Each structure stands twice: as C-alpha cells, then as structure tokens.
Amino acid sequence: MLKKADNNALWAVIASLVLFLIGGLLTTVVPPLVDTSWSKPFENTDPAKGPTGKLVKLNAQQLQGRAIYIREGCWYCHTQQVRTLLADTKRYGWRGVDAPISTPDEFVNDSPHMFGTKRTGPDLARVGGKYDEQWHRTHFRNPRDLVKGSVMPPYPWIVNNPVEFQALVAYLQTLGRAKDWRPANDYEK
Amino acid sequence: MQEQISKAETGGAPSPAGALVHDDTTARWFIVSSVAYFFIVGIIAVLIAAKFVWPDLMGTIPWLTYGRLRPLHVNGMLFGWLLAADMGLTYYIIPRLCGVKLWSEKLGLATAVLWNFIILGAVVSLLTGWNQGWEYAELPMFLDVLVVVAWIMFGANIFMTISQRKYEAMYVSIWYIMGTIVWTAFVYLTGNFATLFATGTNQANLNWMYVHNAVGLIFTPVGLAIAYYMIPRSSNTPLYSHKLSMVGFWSLAFVYVWTGAHHMIHGPISQWLQTIAIAFSVMLLIPVWAAVYNFFATMKGQWHQLRESVPLKFLMSGVVFYLLTCFQGPMHSLRTVSAIVSKTDWIPGHAHMAVLGTFSFFAIAGIYFAVPRLWGKALHSEALANWSYWMMMIGGLGFFVTLWLGGFWQGWQWNNWSIPFIDTVVALKPIWVVRFFSGVLIFVGIVMFAYNVLATALGAKEEPAV
Structure with a gap:
C-alpha cells in the first residue's frame, strides 16, 4: 500500500498525515x-488524604511578579515540580518535613506553565514561605553574598525597583502553598 | 535511484546544450543569511557558556543577562541558522530531484525576506524580555503568525515544484521534505496556538509535544532528506536500499509524535501517559537504525573517500552522532535512567549532539556541497573547510562528553539528599570551564565555515567550477 506513495505525492502526504494524526490526537x-x-483545581479538607488546602487564583500583584519571573527567564534554570x-x-x-509531590491539580491556573526542564538552580515548586523578603532582597542583589559558589546572575534592576521586587517576592511566596504542608505553619512572609 | 539523481543534477557547472539550468536565487539567499546567523548567534552561545564560569559577566545589564540571551541562542540557532539552512538546501535539492525549475523564484525570494524579518524581530523582542514563556515558542504572537505565513509560502513553492516533476518516482528525500512541511504545520500550530487554550499540565503536554517534535518531525526529516541526498551524491555511490528507506520513513511518521510526555517522567502528569511516551520512545530505535544502517551500507567500500571530502566527513560524523543521540533519547526516557539524568546538564549535552552534532553537521555538509555549484566556482579554501570540520568535531566532542559525565555525576549527587544543592553546583564548575573552551573551539569552526562560504559567494577567488 505504501508503495503507492513512491509515485503519488498526494497519497504520500495523506498517508503520512494520517499516521501522524493517530498519535497526535491520542x-x-x-x-x-x-x-x-x-x-480540576486542588482542594482537600481531609487530612487523611494528605495535605489539606485549596488552590486560589493569584492576585494582581502576584501576577505581576509571575510576569517578571517569565520575562527574566527564571524558568530556564529553576523547575517547579516535586517529582x-x-x-x-x-x-x-x-x-x-518532606515536600509533598506536585500534582496536576495544583497547576490548573498556570499559563504559561512553569514546570521547566533544567535545574541549574534548585527546584522552586515549594519555595513559597521558606525565605523572608529581606533574604530575597539580599539574594537578588547578589546571590553570592548569601550562597557562596552560586552561579545565579545578580538582578539589581529588580531590587532597585520596589514595585517589581515586591511583586516578584509576592509571587514566589505563593509557590507550592495550595497544599498546606507545614504542620507548624512556619511560613516566612 | 542514483541514476535519477545524476540526471537531475546539473549544478552551476557549464551544462550541455539544452540541459536544465537552475536559477537558485532563493537557495542562495537562504543559505547566505543562515550562515550569517550561525556566526552571530554563535557569539551569544559562547557568551552564555562564559556566564556559567563567570556569573557576574555583563550581569548588571538587563538585556545581556542569561535569562534573555538563552532564548535568543535557542531560537536563533533553531530558526535563524538551522531551519533557514535546511530550507535553503530544500530549495536546492527539490528542483534537482524533480528535474524542473523551482515553481517560483519570486515567491521564494519573498519568503527569504520575510524569514529575515522574523529573525530580526525575534532578536529585538527576546532581548527586551518579551517572552511568551514556553520553551521553543518564546516568540511573540505576531511573529508566530508570520512564521505560519512564511511556512505556507515555502510549502506552496515546494509542493508546486513537486507536482510539476519530470520523474514520476519520488526519491526518499522528497517524501521526507513533504513530511516535514505537513507535520511542521501541525506541530507548530500545537506549540504556538493550541497552548493558548490550555493551562497547567494540559498546556505542558501540548508544549512538550511541540518541543519534542520540533526536533523529531521538523529537523529530523529535513535533516535526513539532506543526508539521503548528500551521502550518495558526495560519494558518487547509489543508496544501499530503497526499501529500507521506506521502513525508516513510515515508522518515523507513526512513532515520533507519541513521545512528548517523556519530558515529564516522574513529573505531575498521568503515569499511563508517561508509560505510553516511554514505549514509543524505545520504538524510535526502528526508524533511526533503519536510516543509519542504510547510510553505513551505502558507504561500504567507500570509506576511503572521507579522507578527501569535507562534506562526507561532516555527513558520516553526523550519522554517528545521530545513532548515539537517538540511543540516548530512548534510554533516558526509561524511568530508572530518567531519575538520574533528567533536569541535569546531561540534557544540554544530549540536545547539542542532536541539533549541532547531527542536524547542523548535515546542513553544513549540504552547504559545502552546494555552494560551489550555486555560485559556479570552486570553494574558497578546501584546507580551511577541513579545519572547520576538526574544530567543530573536537569542540563538539568536548562539549557533549563533559556534559554527559557532569550531568550523570550531578544526578547521582541530587539523589543523595544529604548533599546540599549548592555543593552540586560547585562540583560542576570544572565541567562548565571545559564546556566554555569547547564552545570556543566550535565557534572558531563556525567562523571558518562562515568565512569560507561568504568568501566563495562574494568571489574572493575567481576560479572555474569543480
């Protein structure tokens, strides 16, 4: 049958498209x-089923912070998935306390998704609440001041812009927080 | 089949009376601009490799930071260099295999102008941080639309040429190019437009379908089309088996598209979909080994020709890299292997072997082969071409091998959670130093290649054709 595609261009195109679309659609x-x-957005009230909590939509400031995260290409070096x-x-x-595994229902509001592919730096899926604002300010100004040996670039233009800086931190503090995974509720602000 | 290729090929050499003379304006424009982008984006490649070694380097200028330059490197190499070079070679190969002139040189030239506009638009938008946030699909929407327009113009020109062909039987390169054109249309629309209507895991699944098939169903088929044309032509040897090339093509058409989810092994995506992606990733060995066996068997008894021929050196090294990279791919889609190498520096090592070691090598070979025929004169310098091969080969091997070793090591360290993350970063610094210097060698090879092509094109040395 595929022999026919040797001489008939239309047949070759249709056959290759059909074969492609089977897998493509499935x-x-x-x-x-x-x-x-x-x-379906994450929601759980039963502690027996794992961490409780509810996925909430980001507010305007957090969304602005997310846009900065995308603009600066943070997602090229930081993934957002606990595998x-x-x-x-x-x-x-x-x-x-172990980080809960990331599940699809925690990300239904994300567009563009920020799962990432490469961990030049650590994963950020559960970074929300781990470090306070002062830590982030020092770290963004020059990561090597806090983490010796880091290869993360400095971001002085974000730190020097209070609106952008606070938006970015506000976004970072939301990461992984749909699941209330800290038993002592010891999240930093 | 070889006979047919020989008949179709007239090249720029003085042709016998009545023979078909190809215009080739479009092919020339595409090839020259792709080579220029190869050089320009090569500078960015070296710069971002340097940033791993000296993280403060140019670090306080927003548009020169890693996060802005990396998408420019990826998009510039994929679309500015490689796809443009592949399109230029398609405009060269198709009229010769069909025994007719290109359907419309005017349309082809307009496509070349539009393509250059898209690439320049990409440079400006990516440097200003105007990034859609999807890998390989970073370009803003208006550029995405222009890419679709350019692709339709390209496809129409090629399909019209094929429909007017003089030889009824189509050589394997023609199927691969037709496949590239129709699959790319769907793959590109999925990655750049369908993703707008999805979020989260669903969107990521579409994104990975696009990313994986950008390599698997765009660069692979057009790259193989070039190899299937150039290996027999450069070695003056008929292709080993037509039947085997059919096995390779039709299995590629069916198998490749299923594998996107292997980018999220162990990630927040359904386990059954991961299993499907793994199964089909392993099946990829069928089309790959079919093509590789065919190329090796074609070269049987002809290997001595590699000594004298730069295009053959690039082609057959590309075939070996293709075999290796497409062995890695199925293997590290397996859950156990993925648990070690996924998200590490192994992955850029693998990706560069595919895009640079295999498909760029095929395109470079094609350009070295085509340029003397396109401009009707001998290549500016055979010796320089030979040097460009060795620079890229040694630099490339240094790049791939150190990143595999480093990535594997990094993965093992990550799996021991008593090692702080920063220690795994510091451990990789020697690897990144070697990667930087390997990158410099590759770049020197690119400069030699680009200079050689441009010097031939601009007529630094006037000599009769080969």
Missing part, C-alpha cells in the same frame, strides 16, 4: 478528557 486531545484531574522521587521530596522539604 496524546494531546484525549489525555485531558480521560484524566480530569488536569483541569515522584524520594530524593525530590527530601531535598525540597524544609526543616525536617
């Missing part, structure tokens, strides 16, 4: 229909 259109957790690996839950935990 892996893009079908999964969100099958797996509804991709589009189903013991090492991830341990490494991105805090003060003896």
